[in-house]
Amino acid sequence: MSKQQKELPVFAPGPGRGFRHGGARGPVSKPKNFSATVKRLWQAFGREKRWLPLVFAIVCADGLLMLSAPYLIGKAIDAMTGIEQSFSFLSIIILALLGSYIADGALTFLQGWLIAGITQRIVTNMRQALFEKLQKLPIAFFDSRTHGELMSRLTNDIDNVSNSISQSTTQLMSGVIAIAGSLVMMLVLSPILTLACLITVPLVFLLTRTIAKRTSVLFKHQQSELGKLNGHIEETISGIQVVKAFNHEEKAIADFAAINDRLCKVGMKAQIWSGFLMPIMNVINNLGFAVVAIVGGILAVKGMITVGVIASFLSYSRQFVRPLNDLANIFNVLQSGVAGAERVFEVLDEREETLDAPDAAVLAQPKGHVVFDRVSFGYRPDQPILQNVSFEAQAGSMTALVGPTGAGKTTIVNLLTRFYDVTEGTIYLDGKDIREYTRDSLRRSFGFVLQDTYLFSGTIKENIMYGKPDATDAEVEAAAKMAHADVFINRLPKGYDTQLTENGGNLSQGQRQLLAIARVILARPALLILDEATSSIDTRTELIIQDALAKVMEGRTSFVIAHRLGTIRDADTIMVVDRGEIVEKGSHDDLLAQKGMYYQLFYNQFKNLYAASS
Numbered sequence: 169m170s171k172q173q174k175e176l177p178v179f180a181p182g183p184g185r186g187f188r189h190g191g192a193r194g195p196v197s198k199p200k201n202f203s204a205t206v207k208r209l210w211q212a213f214g215r216e217k218r219w220l221p222l223v224f225a226i227v228c229a230d231g232l233l234m235l236s237a238p239y240l241i242g243k244a245i246d247a248m249t250g251i252e253q254s255f256s257f258l259s260i261i262i263l264a265l266l267g268s269y270i271a272d273g274a275l276t277f278l279q280g281w282l283i284a285g286i287t288q289r290i291v292t293n294m295r296q297a298l299f300e301k302l303q304k305l306p307i308a309f310f311d312s313r314t315h316g317e318l319m320s321r322l323t324n325d326i327d328n329v330s331n332s333i334s335q336s337t338t339q340l341m342s343g344v345i346a347i348a349g350s351l352v353m354m355l356v357l358s359p360i361l362t363l364a365c366l367i368t369v370p371l372v373f374l375l376t377r378t379i380a381k382r383t384s385v386l387f388k389h390q391q392s393e394l395g396k397l398n399g400h401i402e403e404t405i406s407g408i409q410v411v412k413a414f415n416h417e418e419k420a421i422a423d424f425a426a427i428n429d430r431l432c433k434v435g436m437k438a439q440i441w442s443g444f445l446m447p448i449m450n451v452i453n454n455l456g457f458a459v460v461a462i463v464g465g466i467l468a469v470k471g472m473i474t475v476g477v478i479a480s481f482l483s484y485s486r487q488f489v490r491p492l493n494d495l496a497n498i499f500n501v502l503q504s505g506v507a508g509a510e511r512v513f514e515v516l517d518e519r520e521e522t523l524d525a526p527d528a529a530v531l532a533q534p535k536g537h538v539v540f541d542r543v544s545f546g547y548r549p550d551q552p553i554l555q556n557v558s559f560e561a562q563a564g565s566m567t568a569l570v571g572p573t574g575a576g577k578t579t580i581v582n583l584l585t586r587f588y589d590v591t592e593g594t595i596y597l598d599g600k601d602i603r604e605y606t607r608d609s610l611r612r613s614f615g616f617v618l619q620d621t622y623l624f625s626g627t628i629k630e631n632i633m634y635g636k637p638d639a640t641d642a643e644v645e646a647a648a649k650m651a652h653a654d655v656f657i658n659r660l661p662k663g664y665d666t667q668l669t670e671n672g673g674n675l676s677q678g679q680r681q682l683l684a685i686a687r688v689i690l691a692r693p694a695l696l697i698l699d700e701a702t703s704s705i706d707t708r709t710e711l712i713i714q715d716a717l718a719k720v721m722e723g724r725t726s727f728v729i730a731h732r733l734g735t736i737r738d739a740d741t742i743m744v745v746d747r748g749e750i751v752e753k754g755s756h757d758d759l760l761a762q763k764g765m766y767y768q769l770f771y772n773q774f775k776n777l778y779a780a781s782s
């Protein structure tokens with residue numbers, strides 16, 4: 169195990185923390201619980217905390233150096249303009265000044281180097297913990313969230329945390345040191361000038377607060393419009409075929425233009441308001457500067473202070489005001505970082521798939537005898553989907569699930585593989601409750617060919633090997649041959665080494681299904697789940713596939729969800745599912761003889777096919 173992985177428990181969920189669905193969508197705004205999240209973020213610093221005293225020491229040393237510079241400049245001016253001009257003293261001061269600027273450069277670099285390392289290590293661990301967590305969450309978690317939202321937690325939110333740690337920590341430290349240090353130095357140099365300098369401070373505060381409030385509302389609005397724009401782009405691009413098929417291009421463009429226009433207006437307002445701050449602040453600062461210079465001049469004429477002191481003081485007043493201006497900005501960065509961390513922690517606190525029982529058995533060589541015993545289930549507690557479903561599938565048998573759309577066929581197989589757990593009743597596999605097996609070994613016993621085949625970016629070979637990573641080339645080719653995928657693979661210029669784009673975008677849907685079948689053949693699972701496996705393959709290929717599947721299914725318990733009833737005539741048992749219940753069960757001939765729902769479905773399809781072909 170790597171060092172990083174060992175450090176992951178830092179992010180382990182705390183007791184009693186929960187996440188309400190849909191609670192934290194949209195642009196990052198204010199954190200819901202600032203102090204609790206900061207505390208947790210502090211824990212997430214883990215072993216990196218040991219570097220913080222060093223960073224603090226460097227920031228302090230740098231701050232002191234910067235405080236010494238104006239003092240030295242003042243002394244240098246006095247050395248030049250004083251009654252007793254001392255060139256040797258001047259050269260010592262100039263050398264000291266030079267040394268302090270070089271040391272400042274070195275310390276700033278060191279500080280940046282340390283903080284970059286600390287930040288990157290923290291967010292790398294966080295990202296890793298978040299990704300690992302996503303792998304452990306139940307499917308139900310993903311049902312209620314968009315991909316975009318989860319992606320945003322792994323990217324934007326983590327970025328915000330990273331910016332916040334790297335920018336605000338050192339800026340806050342150095343800002344506080346600069347403000348406190350220059351105030352002390354100003355008081356030491358001249359309390360009267362200090363008073364003159366402080367006149368502008370309330371004005372600066374008031375202005376920063378007012379403008380920051382206004383811009384924060386506008387920026388939030390801008391973020392939300394940007395989110396809508398991104399959503400519209402994502403939807404239009406992924407659904408481009410539907411957009412074109414329904415001639416909705418004009419509408420898509422008009423909708424885009426409307427959002428784009430709103431974004432432009434709010435963006436302009438936000439920029440203008442935030443642009444106000446700097447010039448106004450400069451005016452106020454320069455006014456303050458002028459007040460200090462005038463009062464300083466009067467004091468100098470009266471012989472109460474030297475010109476050097478005025479020069480030092482003016483530099484300190486700049487050092488005092490600058491971080492004051494920055495504080496509002498730092499606070500915003502900090503707030504969005506904490507809000508980002510909060511959203512990351514929310515996912516980390518999500519309830520994982522229930523752990524395997526301590527005495528859970530490993531399903532080593534399953535025979536494939538399946539029993540559903542009075543199983544009920546609902547995706548949501550208030551919406552029961554399956555009610556009292558009972559059936560038995562003998563080892564090695566083929567069970568077909570048919571019925572109208574939304575009847576609950578997929579739900580039945582989802583329960584069998586424990587993508588969801590039953591609400592009531594029990595599912596047995598080889599005589600044992602499936603919850604008594606380790607989840608890993610249970611899922612390894614199943615092979616899937618689903619309606620929507622998912623292929624990962626990688627080569628064709630890697631995709632076929634997904635279920636058996638140690639397969640040899642010969643095994644991969646044999647599986648592809650059995651699935652009749654070898655014909656099209658061999659026609660590709662790079663054959664098995666052809667690189668697939670995201671989700672096999674460069675293959676036809678039929679070809680993608682052939683690869684999925686090859687994948688299952690290679691993995692040789694004891695049980696098979698085929699969901700409309702042959703729906704997008706032409707009639708000729710379908711016959712070939714039927715043949716291949718028949719071979720794969722031989723000796724394996726298989727569950728086939730099919731809408732085209734012609735493909736499941738040979739099933740040992742056909743179950744008709746309607747509104748979450750099994751309403752008919754038997755062989756094809758039995759069910760036809762019953763003249764019930766299956767009979768209706770079968771003859772309706774037959775009639776439609778006949779009508780379509782004549």
Ligand SMILES: Nc1ncnc2c1ncn2[C@@H]1O[C@H](COP(=O)(O)OP(=O)(O)OP(=O)(O)O)[C@@H](O)[C@H]1O
Pocket residue numbers: 311547548553571572573574575576577578579580
């Ligand atoms: N993840 C989910 N969250 C909430 N409800 C769901 C979820 N998946 C399915 N449902 C609901 O459960 C019911 C059964 O769906 P299921 O997918 O099992 O039907 P099906 O018979 O396989 O349909 P089809 O033939 O169209 O694939 C439907 O009413 C559906 O809306």
